[in-house]
Amino acid sequence: MGVSAPPVQPSPADLNPHLHPDLLKESGQREVFCGLTSIVWLHRRMPDAFFLVVGSRTCAHLIQSAAGVMIFAEPRFGTAILGEKDLAGLADANEELDRLVKDLLERRPEIRTLFLVGSCPSEVIKLDLAKAAERLSAQLLNRVRVLNYSGSGIETTFTQGEDNALQAMLPLLPSSDEEQLLIVGTLADAVEDRFRLIFERLGITTVRSLPPRRSTDLPPIGRGTRVLLAQPFLSATARALQHRGATLLSAPYPFGVEGSRDWMAAAATAFGVPLARFAEVVDPLVERGRRALAPHREVLAGKRLFLLPDSQMEIPLARFLSRECGMELVEVGVPYLDRQLMAADLALLPADTQLSEGQDVDRQLERVRAARPDLVLCGLGLANPLEAEGIATKWSIELVFSPIHGCDQAGELAELFARPLRRRALLQLS
Amino acid sequence: MELTLWTYEGPPHVGAMRIATSMEGVHYVLHAPQGDTYADLLFTMIERRGRRPPVTYTTFQARDLGGDTADLVIRTIRQAVDRFQPEALLVGESCTAELIQDQPGALAGGMDLGVPMVNLELPAYSKKENWGAAETFYQLVRTLLKAQLPAPGTPKPSPSRWREEGRRPRVNLLGPSLLGFRCRDDVLEITRLLGEHGIDVAVVAPLGARPADLLRIPTADANVCLYPEVAGPVCSWLERSFGTPVVRSVPIGIGATADFLRELHAVLDLALPADLETVEGQPSEAERRSRLPWYSKSVDSTYLTGKRVFIFADATHAIAAARIASRELGFQVVGLGSYSREQAREVRAAAAELGLEALITDDYLVVEKAMAEAAAELVLGTQMERHSAKRLGLPCAVISAPLHVQDVPARYSPQMGWEGANVIFDSWVHPLMMGLEEHLIGMFRHDFEFVDGHRSHLGDGAPASASASTAPSPEEASATSTAVATAAAPAAGTITAAVAVREALESLWTADGEAELAKIPFFVRGKVRKNTEAFARERGLERIDAEALYDAKAHFSR
Numbered sequence: 004m005g006v007s008a009p010p011v012q013p014s015p016a017d018l019n020p021h022l023h024p025d026l027l028k029e030s031g032q033r034e035v036f037c038g039l040t041s042i043v044w045l046h047r048r049m050p051d052a053f054f055l056v057v058g059s060r061t062c063a064h065l066i067q068s069a070a071g072v073m074i075f076a077e078p079r080f081g082t083a084i085l086g087e088k089d090l091a092g093l094a095d096a097n098e099e100l101d102r103l104v105k106d107l108l109e110r111r112p113e114i115r116t117l118f119l120v121g122s123c124p125s126e127v128i129k130l131d132l133a134k135a136a137e138r139l140s141a142q143l144l145n146r147v148r149v150l151n152y153s154g155s156g157i158e159t160t161f162t163q164g165e166d167n168a169l170q171a172m173l174p175l176l177p178s179s180d181e182e183q184l185l186i187v188g189t190l191a192d193a194v195e196d197r198f199r200l201i202f203e204r205l206g207i208t209t210v211r212s213l214p215p216r217r218s219t220d221l222p223p224i225g226r227g228t229r230v231l232l233a234q235p236f237l238s239a240t241a242r243a244l245q246h247r248g249a250t251l252l253s254a255p256y257p258f259g260v261e262g263s264r265d266w267m268a269a270a271a272t273a274f275g276v277p278l279a280r281f282a283e284v285v286d287p288l289v290e291r292g293r294r295a296l297a298p299h300r301e302v303l304a305g306k307r308l309f310l311l312p313d314s315q316m317e318i319p320l321a322r323f324l325s326r327e328c329g330m331e332l333v334e335v336g337v338p339y340l341d342r343q344l345m346a347a348d349l350a351l352l353p354a355d356t357q358l359s360e361g362q363d364v365d366r367q368l369e370r371v372r373a374a375r376p377d378l379v380l381c382g383l384g385l386a387n388p389l390e391a392e393g394i395a396t397k398w399s400i401e402l403v404f405s406p407i408h409g410c411d412q413a414g415e416l417a418e419l420f421a422r423p424l425r426r427r428a429l430l431q432l433s
Numbered sequence: 434m435e436l437t438l439w440t441y442e443g444p445p446h447v448g449a450m451r452i453a454t455s456m457e458g459v460h461y462v463l464h465a466p467q468g469d470t471y472a473d474l475l476f477t478m479i480e481r482r483g484r485r486p487p488v489t490y491t492t493f494q495a496r497d498l499g500g501d502t503a504d505l506v507i508r509t510i511r512q513a514v515d516r517f518q519p520e521a522l523l524v525g526e527s528c529t530a531e532l533i534q535d536q537p538g539a540l541a542g543g544m545d546l547g548v549p550m551v552n553l554e555l556p557a558y559s560k561k562e563n564w565g566a567a568e569t570f571y572q573l574v575r576t577l578l579k580a581q582l583p584a585p586g587t588p589k590p591s592p593s594r595w596r597e598e599g600r601r602p603r604v605n606l607l608g609p610s611l612l613g614f615r616c617r618d619d620v621l622e623i624t625r626l627l628g629e630h631g632i633d634v635a636v637v638a639p640l641g642a643r644p645a646d647l648l649r650i651p652t653a654d655a656n657v658c659l660y661p662e663v664a665g666p667v668c669s670w671l672e673r674s675f676g677t678p679v680v681r682s683v684p685i686g687i688g689a690t691a692d693f694l695r696e697l698h699a700v701l702d703l704a705l706p707a708d709l710e711t712v713e714g715q716p717s718e719a720e721r722r723s724r725l726p727w728y729s730k731s732v733d734s735t736y737l738t739g740k741r742v743f744i745f746a747d748a749t750h751a752i753a754a755a756r757i758a759s760r761e762l763g764f765q766v767v768g769l770g771s772y773s774r775e776q777a778r779e780v781r782a783a784a785a786e787l788g789l790e791a792l793i794t795d796d797y798l799v800v801e802k803a804m805a806e807a808a809a810e811l812v813l814g815t816q817m818e819r820h821s822a823k824r825l826g827l828p829c830a831v832i833s834a835p836l837h838v839q840d841v842p843a844r845y846s847p848q849m850g851w852e853g854a855n856v857i858f859d860s861w862v863h864p865l866m867m868g869l870e871e872h873l874i875g876m877f878r879h880d881f882e883f884v885d886g887h888r889s890h891l892g893d894g895a896p897a898s899a900s901a902s903t904a905p906s907p908e909e910a911s912a913t914s915t916a917v918a919t920a921a922a923p924a925a926g927t928i929t930a931a932v933a934v935r936e937a938l939e940s941l942w943t944a945d946g947e948a949e950l951a952k953i954p955f956f957v958r959g960k961v962r963k964n965t966e967a968f969a970r971e972r973g974l975e976r977i978d979a980e981a982l983y984d985a986k987a988h989f990s991r
């Protein structure tokens with residue numbers, strides 16, 4: 004992104020490229036979700052928004068497969084499926100889209116923000132959804148805001164969909180130089196409330212979130228804004244926020260006791276919270292978090308872990324599982340590596356950790372089989388096949404659907420990894 | 434452009450995946466963007482398979498589009514063939530690849546791969562999953578059997594050549610596939626049934642077959658088209674090209690299984706066993722091999738008579754269900770439809786026989802609306818109807834794909850043959866209120882536990898809408914169509930209008946009319962309300978009070 008973006012604090016990993024020596028860069032078949040999948044949690048976070056994918060039956064089928072049973076509750080997302088007529092002429096396609104959006108909004112007057120989500124087909128035929136969003140926004144002025152982002156597989160991997168969605172919202176954020184702490188990245192409601200309470204106890208009173216719970220409740224942004232990323236997959240959003248004058252705080256991500264403490268400490272330092280105050284508020288949480296971790300650490304310590312690329316959460320999770328749960332890291336795979344956003348976590352990884360970026364799934368599976376790890380973090384397309392080969396797995400998608408952030412959740416997070424191992428020990432079936 | 438919230442079928446390449454994954458020794462190279470590997474989950478999670486689907490995706494990204502995607506295709510094909518050493522290769526495109534037109538099949542054709550290769554052309558913007566499965570199966574069989582095609586003018590093989598050859602007759606079972614409904618157990622059941630009649634199975638395909646098995650297809654005396662959605666085209670082609678007769682009765686239900694056996698015996702020139710003879714309209718001896726006929730006749734089932742049932746499924750299962758419901762369980766079919774446009778004609782014919790007009794659509798909101806309007810007491814449908822039914826507070830059983838993980842059960846659960854009928858009896862009757870409870874709720878309406886709409890054998894209490902409030906009759910069609918309008922309205926244009934009409938009608942009801950209506954057992958209340966309103970409209974009544982309700986009841990009981 005822009006060169007003018009103020010860099011985040013350099014970390015030891017950046018200063019010393021030899022720390023994680025052989026980054027394995029791979030290309031080949033990638034077994035990952037596309038960014039459309041992010042709709043599955045974003046529509047719950049902002050119930051007054053509607054996500055309209057402009058794509059093919061494949062896209063509709065993907066969302067329904069990923070959303071499972073949820074689709075029926077109260078659909079706040081759908082797909083405008085392109086037909087042969089739309090492919091024949093873009094003019095027709097634009098007209099069709101306008102018609103369809105108007106119908107949709109007439110029947111769903113409660114929608115405040117409409118996201119037009121780009122897909123592979125819409126991008127390949129160069130349907131200009133950005134322009135469509137502008138056009139529709141102008142027509143629907145003061146009623147519905149129409150935004151656009153790409154969730155296509157050709158442009159985005161899984162959680163990157165959220166990055167793009169948040170980035171699309173940024174132009175709507177009012178400008179203000181007010182002092183505030185902005186937490187960026189979807190958090191479970193309870194986790195968010197918890198963090199706010201803790202920050203309040205620390206004396207940081209103005210804490211806002213992006214995405215908000217209501218799509219119209221957008222936080223302001225400006226020079227007084229200090230940003231804590233709650234999720235590691237927000238590269239584009241982080242840089243765009245910096246362009247609006249915000250300062251990005253460098254911290255490991257708030258997974259586990261240590262990560263959460265350091266994450267909160269980064270804010271405390273930035274807001275000049277006295278050390279003693281921080282200790283008074285946070286130490287008991289750390290203490291309790293460690294107690295909750297202990298039984299899971301017993302299961303996990305010494306176990307060898309292989310992480311396949313999926314969500315960008317792999318590096319912070321690997322850091323937590325190695326440092327706090329005593330696991331050994333065989334390979335840490337990421338769909339793409341943003342060294343800047345990962346700096347703090349990378350610095351905390353054991354020095355000899357094998358990192359890999361990108362994927363050639365068949366070759367990576369050969370490495371998995373050769374290493375015979377005790378646990379593999381992977382997607383659902385691979386989990387049962389690996390189990391059938393006798394390799395224990397933890398399916399990764401659960402991590403974006405579970406409240407795993409914060410000291411109070413460290414036990415739950417470790418439990419997610421310990422459970423498959425405990426289960427294997429329990430089952431007396433050969 | 435068409436707004437879709439739920440799709441009954443995936444894109445056609447998912448149908449092709451079903452064929453490849455159902456078989457052994459077949460590999461599928463799919464030109465598709467990064468992200469389309471989501472389809473693997475259908476097999477590893479819903480079908481709970483312990484193997485990755487035999488599919489290699491090119492998973493191109495935007496940066497590849499600038500370069501040579503054709504080269505990527507060639508590389509991927511080469512690597513897949515080297516790594517997996519398939520006995521036959523499928524090459525095709527997903528919807529996005531179709532737009533960039535790399536012609537992967539043509540590229541593969543020029544590669545000298547040393548294995549039979551099928552170039553799949555599946556138009557993703559006009560066709561769907563079942564069509565894709567049928568087309569893939571047909572093209573694969575055609576490619577493999579090319580060398581065996583009899584010269585034009587060759588006489589058809591006699592269906593009784595087995596007799597001349599001094600062996601048992603043998604047939605192919607065509608159509609069963611993964612993500613089809615209960616195919617695993619249907620194959621077992623039908624194989625066993627055929628065995629009892631001295632008939633062998635030559636090839637089961639695609640499920641479990643290798644390319645080498647497909648080469649044996651012409652050795653059979655007949656083809657059994659178990660799932661027309663998948664095997665219809667291939668059976669017709671085999672009939673045209675090899676003269677192999679096709680058995681087209683689908684053996685789901687008692688009558689259909691008996692018909693199937695009779696058709697099979699006729700086709701194979703086998704004497705009909707005595708136990709399949711019908712005497713004076715009595716069920717044949719064979720039909721009593723299933724418990725369904727007796728269960729359905731036993732007095733406990735009397736209360737099932739005339740239960741209003743709404744059916745929506747793929748064509749095969751919808752047609753079978755309609756026959757079972759109307760002739761074997763004594764239900765009244767009040768709605769019949771399917772999302773299978775390819776078999777629309779057959780569904781229309783089955784509906785016409787029941788005096789209905791078939792609903793052919795792939796818009797689930799239209800189905801939900803029809804379900805509510807038909808005032809059904811039981812819904813037989815797909816995974817989707819399960820949820821519409823839940824929202825409307827209606828009992829429901831799943832009879833067809835699309836399915837969810839719970840419809841790929843561990844236990845033996847065929848739909849076909851005699852045992853299939855047993856499974857069907859249990860699973861369709863189970864969601865209904867048991868007879869005694871039905872009577873008691875009709876008599877005593879003030880119970881604090883067994884409330885209106887409660888089905889205590891399900892252990893779940895009342896349906897959500899029925900227990901939601903004390904407002905008069907909230908679970909009726911009226912309330913539910915309003916709920917549909919507010920909760921799920923996007924694609925159902927007519928619903929808003931329907932709501933207006935409904936509100937106008939509602940204002941006709943007097944308090945005592947409503948009170949009387951509330952006394953009607955919940956599962957028929959929707960029907961009574963509709964009838965009464967129709968009656969009121971017909972007579973031009975301005976109010977609907979208790980008397981009007983009883984007038985209407987008498988009027989309609991004629």
Ligand code: SF4
Nearest residue numbers: 037062122123156468
């Ligand atoms: S990868 Fe592309 S075509 Fe496939 S579902 Fe995602 S956006 Fe649609």
Ligand code: SF4
Nearest residue numbers: 819823827828829864
């Ligand atoms: S709970 Fe009842 S209505 Fe819901 S799916 Fe099960 S049987 Fe059908």
